[in-house]
Amino acid sequence: MGPHDLTGTVTPMATLIDANWLDYLLVAIYFAFVLGIGVMARRSVSDSIDFFLSGRSLPAWVTGLAFISANLGAVEIMGMSANGAQLGLPTFHYFWVGAVPAMLFLGVVMMPFYYGSKVRSVPEFMYRRFGTGAHLVNAISFAVAQLLIAGVNLALLAGIVRALLGWPIWVSLIVAGAVVLSYITLGGLSAAIYNEVLQFFVIVASLLPLTLIGLNRVGGWDGLTDKINAASDDASSGSDAPSAEQQLNAWPGEALSGFDSPLLSVIGIVFGLGFVLSFGYWTTNFVEVQRAMASDSISAARKTPIIGAFPKMFVPFIVIVPGMISAVLVTEMIELKSGGSPEGGASGEGVAYNDALLLLMRDVLPNGLLGLAIAGLLAAFMAGMAANISAFNTVFSYDLWQRYIRKDHSDDYYLRIGRLATVGATVIAIFTAQIALGYDNVMNYLQTLFGFFNAPLFATFILGMFWKRMTPTAGWVGLVAGTLSAIAVDRAAAAGAFELSGQGVAFLAASVAFVVDIVLSVVVSLVTKPKPAAELRGLVYSETPREDRTDPHEAEMPWYRRTAPLAGIALAMVLVLNFAF
Amino acid sequence: MSHATDADGSDGQPKKAGLFDIRNIIGALLALYGVILTLAGLLGEHEPEKTGDVNANLWTGLALLAVGLGFFGWARLRPIVVPPDVEAPDDDPVRPGPQRKRPPAH
Numbered sequence: 001m002g003p004h005d006l007t008g009t010v011t012p013m014a015t016l017i018d019a020n021w022l023d024y025l026l027v028a029i030y031f032a033f034v035l036g037i038g039v040m041a042r043r044s045v046s047d048s049i050d051f052f053l054s055g056r057s058l059p060a061w062v063t064g065l066a067f068i069s070a071n072l073g074a075v076e077i078m079g080m081s082a083n084g085a086q087l088g089l090p091t092f093h094y095f096w097v098g099a100v101p102a103m104l105f106l107g108v109v110m111m112p113f114y115y116g117s118k119v120r121s122v123p124e125f126m127y128r129r130f131g132t133g134a135h136l137v138n139a140i141s142f143a144v145a146q147l148l149i150a151g152v153n154l155a156l157l158a159g160i161v162r163a164l165l166g167w168p169i170w171v172s173l174i175v176a177g178a179v180v181l182s183y184i185t186l187g188g189l190s191a192a193i194y195n196e197v198l199q200f201f202v203i204v205a206s207l208l209p210l211t212l213i214g215l216n217r218v219g220g221w222d223g224l225t226d227k228i229n230a231a232s233d234d235a236s237s238g239s240d241a242p243s244a245e246q247q248l249n250a251w252p253g254e255a256l257s258g259f260d261s262p263l264l265s266v267i268g269i270v271f272g273l274g275f276v277l278s279f280g281y282w283t284t285n286f287v288e289v290q291r292a293m294a295s296d297s298i299s300a301a302r303k304t305p306i307i308g309a310f311p312k313m314f315v316p317f318i319v320i321v322p323g324m325i326s327a328v329l330v331t332e333m334i335e336l337k338s339g340g341s342p343e344g345g346a347s348g349e350g351v352a353y354n355d356a357l358l359l360l361m362r363d364v365l366p367n368g369l370l371g372l373a374i375a376g377l378l379a380a381f382m383a384g385m386a387a388n389i390s391a392f393n394t395v396f397s398y399d400l401w402q403r404y405i406r407k408d409h410s411d412d413y414y415l416r417i418g419r420l421a422t423v424g425a426t427v428i429a430i431f432t433a434q435i436a437l438g439y440d441n442v443m444n445y446l447q448t449l450f451g452f453f454n455a456p457l458f459a460t461f462i463l464g465m466f467w468k469r470m471t472p473t474a475g476w477v478g479l480v481a482g483t484l485s486a487i488a489v490d491r492a493a494a495a496g497a498f499e500l501s502g503q504g505v506a507f508l509a510a511s512v513a514f515v516v517d518i519v520l521s522v523v524v525s526l527v528t529k530p531k532p533a534a535e536l537r538g539l540v541y542s543e544t545p546r547e548d549r550t551d552p553h554e555a556e557m558p559w560y561r562r563t564a565p566l567a568g569i570a571l572a573m574v575l576v577l578n579f580a581f
Numbered sequence: 582m583s584h585a586t587d588a589d590g591s592d593g594q595p596k597k598a599g600l601f602d603i604r605n606i607i608g609a610l611l612a613l614y615g616v617i618l619t620l621a622g623l624l625g626e627h628e629p630e631k632t633g634d635v636n637a638n639l640w641t642g643l644a645l646l647a648v649g650l651g652f653f654g655w656a657r658l659r660p661i662v663v664p665p666d667v668e669a670p671d672d673d674p675v676r677p678g679p680q681r682k683r684p685p686a687h
Binding site for chain 1: 599600601602603606607609610611613614617618621622625626627628631632633635637638640641645648661663664
């Protein structure tokens, strides 16, 4: 191995990361575990496996970890470290203003409706509450969103393949697509609970040492802040990096929201990111919500996201901090941040903020730990993309094909359609990955997508859940108008109609989508005919009796196992964290 | 979760999740990684210029070994009891594997 070529120039065909047999051994062990359990699950070798996969009475820590692990993929690891490298501490808002309050809200308020109505997908809930129009609109937008997000996961996966093997990016994309397809076909998703929990531990086991070694290299937290201050003083005028003061304080976070005024910035973060984007993402994303639906009672389902919130609040320390370290320790990242455009990077078209974590791994992890980190990243992106593809597959074959195109065929027929959809989705993802590769910071792209799809969905959900007068027509009109207005804001910004840096455009687009959706839904509801109240039980708050929404046994549990006190503790902890940074 | 009497519970005792208890699987993977990294730390190249003079493989290996053994211990002390009749899990629409090849249940 040649650790000394770190400082030298990287020739085009050289690999970004020098992995050796030890690293590949660790990666191979991981996949042997995952595929091995998958095979045993399908052959039903043990009741215990069935027990864990059916999840009917799983310990809450298992479902809680599976819940956050389902999300600890591309968004979290690469996106947040890229954001940390570019913007610094304001990125913490994604966790402490965004995810954690949204997860608590999901557990306390929304979960009883999901669990009680036994729906298995978002479009299905739309169908029950609003009927065909909203269902069709939502099924199509959900399917498109899954294909675009699968592209993000694939782009990141291909980035790792390229970093390891040095192949051109399009070859890496095709290879990565083939790997995911065989992972799905070999049954990589059939032991999902095991995979997700294993994945969580492997990722923590690799990112925690990465953070600690990185901090050791820069001289601890003080060394990191000193270096960020120094880098900011040295930056050339061509640099668009925010000032050191902005990078080192979470509030008011102008660099993240793109607003110059601190007050507007705080409003943008709390309403745009916190309320609309994060609540929209966490409460309507069934790839995650589904994990809670498998529990044995309403009480356990409600506690799943709440228990997940506890580890979730500490995840930023091992994804954002490494990004910040990378920006002051890795030669290429320093050059990029001070306004240069260094060669190399995972995409092959120059180093981008997305490369922050991979480059830090290259510079500080010895062979061995490097393999552990690669295993964790490959696992996360592969499982993430496989989940997108499967979600697409289900919505395409059952919600679209069966309901609107070919009714009343055999189960085998729809399974065949599903298999074709899986292959088709993987091929399409190779193309949507190209869009993702065009973004220097993949977080900007993801938040834009969430603004298009999740923000209007959240508006329609929340209004439909609490206002029984909301009509079926309002359901689909609101969704369409919300999505179109978010796209309009995004395109206007791209055309230069106004200027907001960071993720400000995404926050604004999401907020506009939310407001447009609510206003139009109310107006349309007032002039159209609502569903009879009798059909809304379990779907609308006022029409659902209290005993349908709560677990009668919960009152007998000790306080630390009840939903509300747990949520209260999590909220208090996250408030403390918000004030501390 | 009630009383831990025998190891396998095959003779009418409540049946424990045993080898496939998720904690044993986590423990096995982490402990295996722990052993490999500890050995790599002791025998392999140290690469102090990357880590800033810490034997990162060794320390991470020892920590993983400890956590892995902790999971084994937890699974032993508080075994999960599997109910006598476990239904085959439903197909999960957001993460379906290939169809399970099992004989139809009667």
